[in-house]
Amino acid sequence: MQELKDVASEYSQPFRNLQRELRESWQKIEEFDGGDCDIIIIPSLSLDQQEMQKVPGAYHYEERHLFSLIRLRNPRTRLIYITSEPLHPMIVDYYLQLLPGIPFSHARDRLLLFSTYDASAKSLTQKILERPRLMERIRSSVRPTKSYMVCYNSTPLERELSVKLGIPLWASDPDLLYWGTKSGSRQIFEESGVPYPDGSELVWNVPDLAEATAQLWERQPHLQRIVIKLNEGFSGEGNAILELKSIAPTALAEKAKVIEDCFPNLRFQAAGENWENFSSRIPELGAIAEAFIEGEEKFSPSVQGRIVPSGEVEILSTHDQILGGPDGQIFLGCRFPADESYRIALQELGWKVGQNLAKKGALERFGVDFLAVFTSDGKWDIQAIEINLRKGGTTHPFMALKLLTNGRYERSTGLFYSQQGRPKYYVASDNLKKDRYRGLLPNDLMDIIADNQLHFDSGTGTGTVFHLMGCLSEYGKLGLTSIGNSSQEAEEIYNKVVKVLDRETASDLRFERGSSQSA
CATH class of the missing domain: 3.30.1490.20 (ATP-grasp fold, A domain)
Structure with missing residues (x-):
């Protein structure tokens, strides 16, 4: 234990120095999002690995950050994306083809892909730290004064990697991790005057x-x-x-x-x-x-925000979470935006939490999960459940929407508007999972997408963006974000994808049964 504390101490001050450089470099949101920079993407789920084993195909969740490739629409941006196992080339091409107005070859030249070639049950960041030659290749690939790292969650491993690379990490200091735990969240709610169970x-x-x-x-x-x-x-x-x-x-x-x-x-x-x-x-x-909060009409909304280097708190989105499991406790997906009857109230509660986190020195993404119960007196009883001091299951669908449409989130309405001023809606999931989908390769999925016109249409700003494609063959599991111009249209687009996949794989099932009978 003392050895771990000594290691943390060794990297704490250099890490803070790098973060101070980051805060000084970007004081405005616009400069940070649109600057000339190299972005190192570390999509490591640096969570308890025993808990991670409960998630089928966990290491494929590194693909959820591939929405970041859409940042290459800025012709001055370079991306370095690192994964445990090499990405299928077709998956990479799929995201690059989504870029509006940027030649494919120009974007591909500004993307560097690295892999540890290690699918073991360790976090990706740990795998990188165990490979000093890989770290040297990463370090030599970026401009030190014009680069930063982003990650799924910030732990002592990410802090150590940041210091060893000499690249600042745009995320909270790991010393603040407690505020993202169940007990830490409850303390923040108490301090912020936010109701909680x-x-x-x-x-x-x-x-x-x-x-x-x-x-x-x-x-x-x-x-x-x-x-x-x-x-x-x-x-x-x-x-x-x-x-x-x-x-x-x-x-x-x-x-x-x-x-x-x-x-x-x-x-x-x-x-x-x-x-x-x-x-x-x-x-x-x-x-x-x-x-446990009971209620006949009960929803599980969430609010997402970020704390930028200047310390400003920005509300990004609200969602109604789609939950499953025996008692509706497990996150399966989400709908954007949250119900209009409570989304503005959610924003204000989330902003209070963000202000508290900012004062404690937090940086980048945070999310707050709530429960909303409709009471007998016709009002919503909204109580906060927990804080996610990291990216989460709502991060990648919203960022995909934002980067694909180049639109804006309007806090006064809680809606997201395209450049043409049209509100946008979506249904997203990491857990479209059926045994019948097992065996589908990325190439097969691309054929199905093309044959049935399921792809995202940049002209109408509607359609479906897929992720977790590497998880499909082994686990029969796929992620998707279906974007529409109304909540009903988004739902219909999502349901169409499921219907098509079920139909396409029905013929595969018939083939399997026929082969079995022949044998």
Whole structure:
């Protein structure tokens, strides 16, 4: 442990010096987005790798940042994109063909691709750090005074890479990571005056978790369910539900023991999770208990923002999240924008959180997840659930929309407008997943897209942009963002894609059955 602290100390001050250079170089949003620079994309999901194993095809999520290639529409921008395994050339070509008004060859010359050729269960950043020759090639490929790094999330690994490359990282200092945990989020909400559910302090062992859960139930005897959360879980995969209806009411002194006996029967949100594994992570990650918010008309909206180098907080978007899993806790996708009846209120709550984070020194992307319940008095009860101090599942679809249309987000309405002044809407998902899609290669997907005219049309500003294409053959899993000129049109475009893929793969299923019978 002391060795880890010494390593963190070694890189902390040089990292802060690099970030200060970044803040001094770009004081305005417009200069930062449109400048002459080299951008190093590190799409590493530097999260707990045991938790990452709950996500099928996790390392293919490095492809979610490929929307960044659209930045090459600026003829002065150069991109360096690094992945664990080489990207399929057709996937790269797909994104470059989306660039409006830029010759393909011109954009391709300004894109450098590097790979670690390592698909092991480590974060990409760790793989890069283990390859000093690769780091030297990356360093020699950029202009040091005109470059910066971007990443999915900022950890001590990204800090070390930034210092060793001598390139500033546009992300929060890893010393601020606590504010993106479940317990850290609750503290920010308290400080910012943002409503949030009743819950417990952070605990590090099962008996204390049982005691904290019992105290929560004692304070809120009407509760039907309590959510048990690993403090550093993500996408709902680290959540579990404790059903209280089956537990007989007892005195507080007895509640903790009864609850602890019930923990092995928790309803886990991640497929294949169990109490033995879940409980083993508590001493390492910590856990909290939180009141489960009930409601017949309940939605899970979120707000996204960024803190620019000058310290200004910018609200970027709002979404209604599409959730799945046993109790609607796992992120599957999103709809943009959030419902008009509460999207403006969401923005204001998100802005309060952003202001607090900015004062603590945070930088770049943040997101805040909420629950909105329609009450009997005709109002929305909006409560904050957690902060994501990183990019998330809503980042890449919104950035794809922004970069493809070159439009603008209007905070007064919570809508995004194309250059022609038309509002834009989309439905997006990382989890269009069916067994029948297994075996589809990127080339096959391109054929299906072309044959059925599913591609994004820059003329109308509508259509579908695909991602996670490398995940398709092995896992039958695909990501997509369907953009329309109304919420209904976006939904129809999304449904058309699903219908076409189902139809195209139906013939594959018939072929498989026929081959099996022949054998």
